[in-house]
Every structure is written in structure tokens, then in C-alpha cells.
Amino acid sequence: METDIINIFYMGIAYGVWEKEPRRLKKEGLTIQKAGRELPYLWGGGRGKKGKVQIYYALLPEYQGKGRFSGALKRWKPEKVKAMLEQTAEKAAVGFTCRELLCAFELNQDPEQVPQELLAVCLYRQRPFDRICISLPQDGGEYQMQYALELIFPYLTRIRQVILKGSDSEASKLLEEYLYEEFGIIMVRSDAAQSGVPWLDLRDKEEKNRQRRENPGSRGCISRDEALKFLDTAVKNGYNTDVN
Numbered sequence: 684m685e686t687d688i689i690n691i692f693y694m695g696i697a698y699g700v701w702e703k704e705p706r707r708l709k710k711e712g713l714t715i716q717k718a719g720r721e722l723p724y725l726w727g728g729g730r731g732k733k734g735k736v737q738i739y740y741a742l743l744p745e746y747q748g749k750g751r752f753s754g755a756l757k758r759w760k761p762e763k764v765k766a767m768l769e770q771t772a773e774k775a776a777v778g779f780t781c782r783e784l785l786c787a788f789e790l791n792q793d794p795e796q797v798p799q800e801l802l803a804v805c806l807y808r809q810r811p812f813d814r815i816c817i818s819l820p821q822d823g824g825e826y827q828m829q830y831a832l833e834l835i836f837p838y839l840t841r842i843r844q845v846i847l848k849g850s851d852s853e854a855s856k857l858l859e860e861y862l863y864e865e866f867g868i869i870m871v872r873s874d875a876a877q878s879g880v881p882w883l884d885l886r887d888k889e890e891k892n893r894q895r896r897e898n899p900g901s902r903g904c905i906s907r908d909e910a911l912k913f914l915d916t917a918v919k920n921g922y923n924t925d926v927n
Contacts, residue, residue, distance in 0.1 A: 687734030688721070689800055692781035694741050694768055695915050696789055701746035701756050709763060712770040713741035715779065718918060724803035725837035736804055739779050740918045741771050743790075764790070787915060788908075797907040802883075803834055805905045805913055809881040812838070816846040816873070816882040823854030823885075831858060831885055845870045846877060849886065881905060 694713070702708050721735035743764065746756040768790065775781040783798045815835060820827050831854070835842070845862055847855055847870055855870075862868040876882045884906040903909070 687726075687732045687800075688737065689734070689783065689798070690737045690739060690779055690781045691783045691785060691798065691801065691914075692739045692741075692772065692775035692779070693785045693787075693914055693918055694743065694771065694790060695787040695918060696745055697742040698745050700742075700744040702744040702748050705748045708744075709767060712767055712774055713743060715739055715741050715771065715775055717779075722804045722917070724800055724807045726800065726803040727833050727836060734800070736800055738914065738918060739775055739781055741775075742918075743767070785911065785914065788911065797910050799830065799833065801910045801914065802905060802907065805910050806834055806838075806881065806883065809903070809905070810838075811841070812881050813841055814844045814846065814877070814880045815842060816848050816877050816880050817858075818849040818882070818884040818886050819847070819852055819854045819858070820886050821850045821852050823852050825854070825857060827852075827854040827885065828857040828861070831883065832861065834883060839866050839868070842866075842868065844868070846873050846880065847871070848873050848876055848882065848884075876904070884909075 692715075716739065718738035718740065721737050723733070723735050726732045726734070743759075745758075747759045747763070749756055768786070772784050775784070785797065785801075815838070817831060817835070819831060835845075839862075845858075845868055847859075851872075859870040862870055882904045884904050886906075888908065
């Protein structure tokens, strides 16, 4: 099985923290740190891939500092934040060969840009499982089908049931045909996520907002926005070693 590894750079916010040397921070950029452990994943069809994601990150203090006379905490100006993030992102790309850049929602991150490998990490963390629930974009086609298949393929030899939650689409029909022809798996439909079953939700945010809110069950939901939340939590959990 092919082995792969990617470096991801994440920029988040250190809530409740204020910067004591804002001038230095504006000049040098944010301090880049390395998460202390790599995150394994499985991915892809054919022989497939096994790999790891290495996280590098920087946290922006919530406040710029304190007022000189009032002592009140001051928030960053948007243009200052933008400049620091651009400077730090460039440093991460050059110094640590980070292929992907992700930001917290509050820094205008688009969750649709979350890399597939991070979704694969989240799915890997759900092992073991022999059932899986999937939601695909309503207007999805062959590309969306292949995207989903790359994520679930390493587990298909052990999966006995695939559950489609949501509307049928060209993508879901193509996936259903593939699963039956190659693995003898009959895909079933459900209007709700199943308790205790991993739920791979690949719909975009706008489509999900049009649907009624669902209980993700005890195993949780694997989606782009949930992957970004997982990344933020992993970064702030303290498995950290300074690298810069």
C-alpha cells in the first residue's frame, strides 16, 4: 500500500489572550508550532494509501493589547490581521512545506476547502465499524461519487451496510451501482442518521442548512466543518512542541 504524508498549516484564535508586544508580532508574524503527533489515515481505491497528516499551527491572540491609558483590551484591526496571517502563511509554506492552509471559521475560513486527507483522518478515528451512513450533494455527479469512494474504499471489505441519508442524485446512483457490482453491498435509504454509525456528510453548507437538523448519533458526523472543529480542538489540546 502506498504511503503518503502531508503537512497542513492551521491558523486559529487564542481566546482570552492579549498580545503584550503587538509591534513585534506585526513585524515578525505569528509563532509557528508543531503538533506533537501525526494523524494517521487510510484513503483511495485500488491498492489505496496509508499516510499521516502533520499539523503546524499558529494562534492569533484575541486582543491586540491594552489601551495605554484606559487599560481596556483592544481588538485587532482587520487589515492588521490579514497582513499577519499572510506573512505567517508564507513562512509556513516556505519553512515547513505546508501544502494546505486552513483557518478558523472566525478568520473567514471556507470549510469547502478542507483537504480530503483531513476527512480521511476523521473517518479513521471512527474505526472499527461495519456500517456507514453517507450523505452526498443533491446535484453531485461522478466527481462527488469518486470523492466519497476514495474515503470509504479502504473499509469496504469489512462494511456490511451502506446507508444513504438524504436525496438521491447521480452521485448516489453511481455509488450504489459500484457497491453492488464490486462488493455485493446493497445501499439502503434512511431519513435520519443512525445511532452508533459513522455519518460521512459531504453536502455543502448551504444544502445542509436547507435540511432539518439531525442528531449525528453516538459515533458523530464526519464533514468538512466538523473536521475543521476537530483540527482546532486537536491543536489546542496541548500535544505541542515549539518549532519556531
